[in-house]
Amino acid sequence: MIGVLQRIFRIESQKTTIRTEIIAGLTAFMTGAYIIVVNGAVLRAAGMPYEAVTIATVLSACLGCVLMALWANSPLLIIPGMGDNAFFVYTLVLALGLPWQQALAAVFLAGIVFTVTSLTKGAVYLSEAIPKSMVHAITAGIGFFIAFLGLKNGGLIVANEGTFIALGDLRDPHALTTILTLLVLLPLFLRNVTGNFLIAIIIGTIIGSLFGIVDFSQLRDFSISFSGYDKVFLALDFSGMGSLNFWSAVFALSMVIIFENMGAQLGMLSDKSKFRRSFQANAISVIGAGLFGCSPTTTAAESATGIASGGRTGLTSLTAGLLFIPALFLIPLFKIIPNAAIAPLFIIVGCLMIQSLREIPLEDFTEAFPAYLMIVMMPLTFSIANGIAFGFIAYPIVKFITGRYRETSLPIYVIAGLFLLYFIFG
Numbered sequence: 001m002i003g004v005l006q007r008i009f010r011i012e013s014q015k016t017t018i019r020t021e022i023i024a025g026l027t028a029f030m031t032g033a034y035i036i037v038v039n040g041a042v043l044r045a046a047g048m049p050y051e052a053v054t055i056a057t058v059l060s061a062c063l064g065c066v067l068m069a070l071w072a073n074s075p076l077l078i079i080p081g082m083g084d085n086a087f088f089v090y091t092l093v094l095a096l097g098l099p100w101q102q103a104l105a106a107v108f109l110a111g112i113v114f115t116v117t118s119l120t121k122g123a124v125y126l127s128e129a130i131p132k133s134m135v136h137a138i139t140a141g142i143g144f145f146i147a148f149l150g151l152k153n154g155g156l157i158v159a160n161e162g163t164f165i166a167l168g169d170l171r172d173p174h175a176l177t178t179i180l181t182l183l184v185l186l187p188l189f190l191r192n193v194t195g196n197f198l199i200a201i202i203i204g205t206i207i208g209s210l211f212g213i214v215d216f217s218q219l220r221d222f223s224i225s226f227s228g229y230d231k232v233f234l235a236l237d238f239s240g241m242g243s244l245n246f247w248s249a250v251f252a253l254s255m256v257i258i259f260e261n262m263g264a265q266l267g268m269l270s271d272k273s274k275f276r277r278s279f280q281a282n283a284i285s286v287i288g289a290g291l292f293g294c295s296p297t298t299t300a301a302e303s304a305t306g307i308a309s310g311g312r313t314g315l316t317s318l319t320a321g322l323l324f325i326p327a328l329f330l331i332p333l334f335k336i337i338p339n340a341a342i343a344p345l346f347i348i349v350g351c352l353m354i355q356s357l358r359e360i361p362l363e364d365f366t367e368a369f370p371a372y373l374m375i376v377m378m379p380l381t382f383s384i385a386n387g388i389a390f391g392f393i394a395y396p397i398v399k400f401i402t403g404r405y406r407e408t409s410l411p412i413y414v415i416a417g418l419f420l421l422y423f424i425f426g
Contacts, residue, residue: 009073009313020310021075025319027197028077028306029327031342032320033334035061035079035300036327042085043295046093046100051224052232056294058324064285064297065321069314072277075307076265077320078285081298087256088295096245101237106246108236108290110253114283117258123279126262129411134391136359137371139267141378141387143353146301148379150346153339154178173211177340180207185344197309197345204341213340219332232293255422257286257296259392259415260385264299267353268307301384304349366402370395389419 005011005018040054057080064078092103117123151157155174160166168175181204188196208214240246261282265275278299285297306316327334362368374391378384393416399408 005315009069009315009318011313011315014312016310016312018315021313021315022319023195023198024075024306024309024311025316026323027195027309028075028302028311028316029320029323030198030201030337031305031345032061032077032079032300032302033324033327034337034342035082036324037335038082039080039085039295042082042089043100046089046103048100048293049228049231052229052293055224055226055229055328056232056289056292058328059292060285060289060294060297062321062324063288063292064282065317065324067281067285068278069316069318069321071281072274073314074269074274074278074281075303075311075313075316076268076278076282077300077303077306077317078282078297079300079302080289080295081260081300084257084260084298085295087253091252092249096249098240098245098249099237101235102240102246103249104232104290104293105236105238105240106249106253107294107296108287109250110257110296111283111286111288111290113250113254114258114261114286115280118276118280118283123262124276126411126415129409130262130266131367131395131412133360133367133371134374134395135266136356137374137391138263138388139356140354140360140371141375141391142264142267142301142304142384143350143356144375145350145378145382145384145387146304146346146353147350148382149301150343150350153346154343155340156343173208173213174338174340177204177208177211177213177338178343180204181341182344182347185348189348195309197305200344201337201341204344205337208338208341213338214336216336219336224328229293234291235293236290252422253296255418256385257298259388259419261299263388264301264303264384267356268299268303270307271312304353305345308349308352366398366404366407369398389422392416393419393423 002018011018036054036057039057040050043053044050061079068074068076068078088103092098092106093100155168155172156178157165158168181200184203185196185200188199205214262279265278269275269278282299289297360368360371370391373394374387377390378387381387392412396408396413396416399405
């Protein structure tokens, strides 16, 4: 068995070990498993049945991770995205007025557009045309976004009417759990202790239980029923194909998922040779999500925790993907893990990712300004896609103003124009 895994995932040539990859997969899964509980709650606002959507979420995540493992040998985690499920509910269903069945059809068609882009030379052409400063800005921006998530979910920063954001109450049990867990994680991380993130999550949960923020009452029922899943499985409705709203939904969704995932993968993959197949696996997983009855899958920001734990190959994503299946019967167990036990991981990973700032030529304002916009808009708009859009729109503008328009490739002008349309049409 070990020999088979060595051959399939080329473990030795990737300078890693099976043990490291499995721990990285377990860590990535633990940080991304919240989607099992949360996605159904979000999609329920569109009128979709919670239990059925939870099953669809698990199947979509499992498919995406297995595709990423076996097709791309990549450590990236593919799960239904938080931003994408909100887009599904609040844009496709509530704003454009599509029934959720038609919204699933839009997901399916957007997945096909994504797949065609990934299977042709378009994906590689686009990735080569993107300026290096933009790639490094995407990495740094995602780092700040992840750090913001960690600080927010850990209760260290809170909403404020007067200043929009403010320091949280550090005496609050959630904030205290975050701080103490971070103090536990820091020495483990700095000493490169194997499984440091996973150990911190366990200890953080114990700390949270001492502060009374862990609800053990949710551990009473570990059963799950597949009855009712037929309501969302293959429930796609193409009857709206004759309407402008339907195709507006397909266009907008295609724009978001293609560039959001391209940016995330280019930002997180240290081995860029894996990008094309990783992009393809991601694209096919979106088609699967539409068929399973789920919002679009995405390259999760939580992938960074697995990579930071040493994940280099598809064994990381395969481990995470397979863990989603038994997780269906362990939903109560994951429900008790407090956000405060996971938040410190985001804070550490964010620090690792913003180090790409040193690769941006800040002395050149035409490179620095679009990168700066991209970086600040990701956390401030709470959207990786919005940040990427602002950066790509600004890049050709500053180059044109300074007479350096020849430094901008045609694809960048096209991307900027498409993102401009994306904002114009809301």
